[in-house]
Amino acid sequence: MAQNRKRAFEGLYSQLEETDGHAVLFSARGDPSVIFEMANPVQQLCTDSEQYLRFQDVLSNLVQTLGEGYALQKQDIFCKQSYHHDVPEDAEFLTRSYFRYFEGREFTEIRTYLVITQEAQRGQFVQYDPKKWTEFHAKVSKAEDILNEKHIRHRRLAKEEVDEYCHRFMAFRFRHGPFSMTNFKASDEYLKVGGRVVRSYPLVDIDEINLPSRIKPYTQASVNGYPIATDLFSFLTSVPHADCVVYNQVVQIPGQRKLLRKLQAKAKRHGSMPDPSNRIAKADIEKVLERLAVDSSLLVYANFNILVSCPADKVTPVTSYLETKLYGCGIMPSRTAYNQLELFTDSFPGNAYAFNPDYDLFLTLSDAALCFFFKEHLKESEDTPLTTYYTDRQGLPVCIDITGKEGKVKMTDNANFFCIGPSGSGKSFHMNSVVRQLLEQQTDVVMVDTGDSYEGICGYYGGTYISYSKEKPISMNPFKVTAEEYRLNFGEKKNFLKSLVFLIFKGSAFPSKIEDMIVNQTLVEYYDAYFHPFEKFTEKQRAELRQKLLVDAKMDDDYEKYNHEMEDIDRLINAKDSPEVPESRALLLPSEVRRMKLVRQCRSLMALMRDKAASESEREHAAHIVEKYRRELYENTMLVKIDRQIDRMEEQKRRLKVRELSFNSYYEFAVERIPQITSLEKITFDIHNFAAILKQFYRGGELETTLNADLDVDLFNECFIVFEIDKIKDDPVLFPIVVLIIMDVFLQKMRIKKGRKALIIEEAWKAIASPTMAEYIKYLYKTVRKFHGIAGVVTQELNDVIDSPIVKEAIINNSDVKILLDQSKFKDRYEQIAAILGLTPVQRQQIFTINALDNHEGRSYFKEVWICRGQHSDVYGVEEAPECYWAYTTERTEKEALKTYLRHYGTVQEAITRIEADRKKAGSPKYLEFARQVNQHQKVMSLWES
Structure with missing residues (x-):
């Protein structure tokens, strides 16, 4: 037995050589092969059936290009790996905590290899033919050109890499790092490799060929009640108990004329015996011949084999799992695969012509065979200087460029966004995560909040947290303009002030053209009187x-x-x-x-x-x-x-003298100047109402300080500012005005400071979603793009999107980045919503997979979010380390518990470290449960017993 195994493995290859800089592997039969490592172009759970069809066309093109005498072998390796990410020593505490949390997490990696093999000419010995050798390299180059043209990532393996690949296959060890060989023991059921077993599952029993009568390059899986396009074999990423799965796919392209003559002869034989079964057989053969005559399909010999490595006592559940999944695809795998060692050796890379044609290969059309090729890859991190980390659908951290415009692949030139997520969907938690990562990458962030959602993270980063109250109102002077701003940007500033004046004077009503003209004229003359005294x-x-x-x-x-x-x-x-x-x-x-x-x-x-x-x-x-x-x-x-x-x-x-710029001086200027204008122009303007309504912001008025006190100049140097205006959200006059002047503060900051800036407005944006504000919001969204800025709004209700034309015209149409959280309760209205948001059918399907997958096992609290940048969209997981959770939490009980630790330990970082360590020491109860215990004792855990 040992002698047979020795011959089996030692006789696999005759040579591995490097010619013209390319590694060529020769099988024992003398068949030369070139091996590519490649990435399948279809991302798992993309839900887009067109991508599967496009890759099917690429594979078909490869088969047509190679032609007779060649074999195409594809191996997809699904191997368990442990996550690791190198973290710089100077990284922020929360970033270090984030990657430490994921360190060692097990995930399934997909690696794909494409092997092109030429069948050697042989008689008694393998014959060298220089023409065939030249043709082989030409065909390989053409295949490489096809992959390049279709933008499929690939590279030829070097000699050392081919050698390692073959040895890893023999050891069946594809986990990163060193590996070693061990003893093999073959049986009818499996190969025993050390403490594991490797079992082969051929998909086709050559005697029965139980395959579906119709086959597509993809299948439809039901997720959340919606049919989603997935790969036929997507289940291979989650085979239970398996540490490695190799899906070996082989098509051999034989001489077509000889096969056609055989089929025609067979059809005649069936026709000569006119019983029902022969008539059916003849009709089937004639359909195949007709198909071959009409389109570009070829007749091929195919073999598909799944090799699984698992513990010996788990073979039965693994077998049951694979059979169940294959039955779901209409495939009944072979139950007579007793030649386990032979199946294993025949599946080695470059061994495509080693299969026994009597019981390993079946004849079919190339298009049908290629439908069985695996076509998916997992999410990958993007090449971008601005990284925002999410998780993929199996819980592996991946980074994306949240703006869509700073990465190597430009998805859009407009980073403005809107985020919609109903209560409880994890909207604030997600935005906290995004803000943290923006701050750590030198982005100035200004936030307008109505609910203390960012108090924790603001305290952690030492930002400025401004909370509006009657005793300490937020005071600003939006009328203050520098000489440079007046010279370079007065038109934009004037439009903002006009919006502000009409917001006070008219509320949500449209101003008349006469009113617009008069207020516009007063603003022009007001600043002219200040900068150019008359x-x-x-x-x-x-x-x-x-x-x-x-x-x-x-x-x-x-x-x-x-x-x-x-x-x-x-x-x-x-x-x-x-x-x-x-x-x-x-x-x-x-x-x-x-x-x-x-x-x-x-x-x-x-x-x-x-x-x-x-x-x-x-x-x-x-x-x-x-x-x-x-x-x-x-x-x-x-x-x-x-x-x-x-x-x-x-x-x-x-x-009309203007000695200082403020709302007070503008008010005095306007009430004197407007009657002069109306008298001169012989027009009417309700000056008395105008003066009375604006008077509350004038000297001695209740809201005098709101528009007349200069903002603290130090705010312009702050990297993180949160304006918390929850206490005035029900004030119909003050609320929209404060929101508007905060936006103006951001614009001033944006123009003055270099680098990336972000303005994020939570529910407060509703205050300014009025017809009078539409033009200003459009202006804001367009202006920030010129200054490396990002403007975003966050809301809870999709009704806000549907019912507000201002949102649609001013915000949605000027935002190329759309972020949606769980929208399942709105699916009955989604046709209308999808039309407004401009969602494609594929994007709608993606959205309804949010939180709908069975991917929660072994993971802590996380929610999923759909992100669309330009036309690129996908679903990501928001899963954070416990330390990040304590920094982000919006739950009042948890915030109070953290404040208890903060009072005791002095710094936010130390408080977070200690409270999480104590929670784990207490048996890792839920965050809220542990917070209640802390609040009950009103002291840190180490003092509970004292």
Whole structure:
């Protein structure tokens, strides 16, 4: 027996050589093979059936390209591994705790190898044919080109790697790190390898071939009541009790003409004996022949074999599990696989032509055979400088670029987001995790909260926590603008202030166009008066005003007024006395000088008209000129009035001084200036209501400090600021105003500071979701993108999305990152929601797999979240270390317990370390249960007995 095993293993390969920099493995039969390590392109639980079909096309293309005399062997290795992540020594405490929590966690790794083998020409000996050798390398290069073209990650294995791969296969040890060989003992049931057994499960019994009559490259699994596209063999990642599973897939491409002639002859034989079974057999063969004639399928010999390593006493449950799962796919595996050693050796890489054609291979179409190829890979970490860690569906940490724009693969250029999660879905816990990781990667974060959800993490990072109260209101001066900001960015600032004024004045109602025009004008003139104090109009300004006012005057002109004015002009011309001339001619306006001149000329011409000595033509000419001068005098009379009006306007502007920027000074400016504007423009504006409503924010008003006290300049240097405004969330006036001015503080901070900035608004965003705010929200979302910023809103209810056009137009349409937590209770309304969010059918299926998988065993508290960046979407797990949980918790009882430890130990980090250590010492009760015990004693656990 030992001699047979020795021959079995020693005769597997004849040579491993490196030619032209490429490793080629020769089987004992002389068949050359090249081995690629590759990644299956379909991510597990992507729910997208099109991805399976695309990979099926790639495999079909590979088979067509290789052609007759070649075999394609694919091996997917599912091996248990232990998680490890190198953590820098200077990493933050919570980050170190996070990776320590996952250290050593067992997970199933998927590694995939693709082997291309050429069948050697042989007679009595293997014959070397230089043409076939050149063709082999050309075919391998073409196959590599196909993989490159379809963006399937792959690489050729070097000689040392091929050698290690073959040895690992023989030892059946694919766990990372060193490995050793051990004794083999073969039986009809399995191979005994040290303390484990390796059993082969051929999928097809050649005598029966119990396969489904119709096959697709994927199957439909029901998750949460929805059909989800998955791989036929996705269950191989979770075979119980198995430490390693190898799924060996082989297709051999024989000579097609010879096989076709055999099939045609067989069809004739069946036709010559016209009984029912022969008629069915003939019809089946004819269908195959017709299929071969119509499309590009090939006839192939195939073998599919699952090799499982497990403890000897677990073979029966493993066998039962695999048979049950295969039955679900319509496959009845072979029950007569007594040649275990032969199946094992034939499954070695590069041994595709070692199978016995009498009982190991079955003939089928290439497209059908390729449906049985495994096509999935597990989630992988992204190549990105900004890392946000989640877990994959089996609990393994993976990092993604939450912005979608900073990673190697650019998914979007807009990092703005919205997050929707009903109460209890883990929304705040998730956002705490995201904020922690943003802060640790030098991101300035400003948060607006209504529920103390971020008090813990703010305290841990030593951020600024500003809680609004009547005794200590949040005070800011949004009207304060620097000279540089006025010069470079006044348009944006003016629009913000206009939104603020109308939020106070009109609430959620739309301002009229006249109201919008007047408030806009007051803001422009207010800042102009501060930065460019007015002395007088220039000649150019006077000329422009004169022209404008003249047009306005003509607009108001009518026939009766014209006749009245002309009568006055005629009386002036016919008057016997001369026009009054001031002592100093310099005091006259130019228009007044011209007027006096025209009157004198008209009087001379009138005298000529009365002169009997004058000819008829002279009198007619004089009358014509007099009429012309009368019109000019009419115009001149208007100009005199306009010039005097301009003088009054000049005096008004000179009186409107702005010495400091604040709401107080704007209020004083506006209530004086608006009546002047309405009088000049002859329009109406409810100045009394305007003044009365805004007055509460003016001097002596109840809310004076809200808009008039400068914000602490140190806030601009703070990396983490939380504005907690829960105490005013029911104040219809104050709440939206405070939210709006906090947003403006963020914009100022964003423009001043370099680096990444994030503004995250929890439920407070509803306060500003009004028609008057829509344009400002759009402006905010578009502006932050220019300054390496992120703006995000977080809400509980999908109704907010459905019912608010402001949310849709201003927030959703300007957010390329969508984050949804468990939405199962809304599935009856999801057609409407999906249309608003622009979700594809695949994305809808992904969303309804949230928290619906059987993946909770061996894991602590976690919730799943769906994240979409541009068109890239997936479901991730939010699972954190206990230390992170204590830092994030929003449960009041747990927060109070942590504060007890904080008072005793002095620092947040030490308090978290000690409370978690004590919880474990107490037998690891639930967090809430242990917190109640701490609160009951009002002291740390070490003092409970004293």
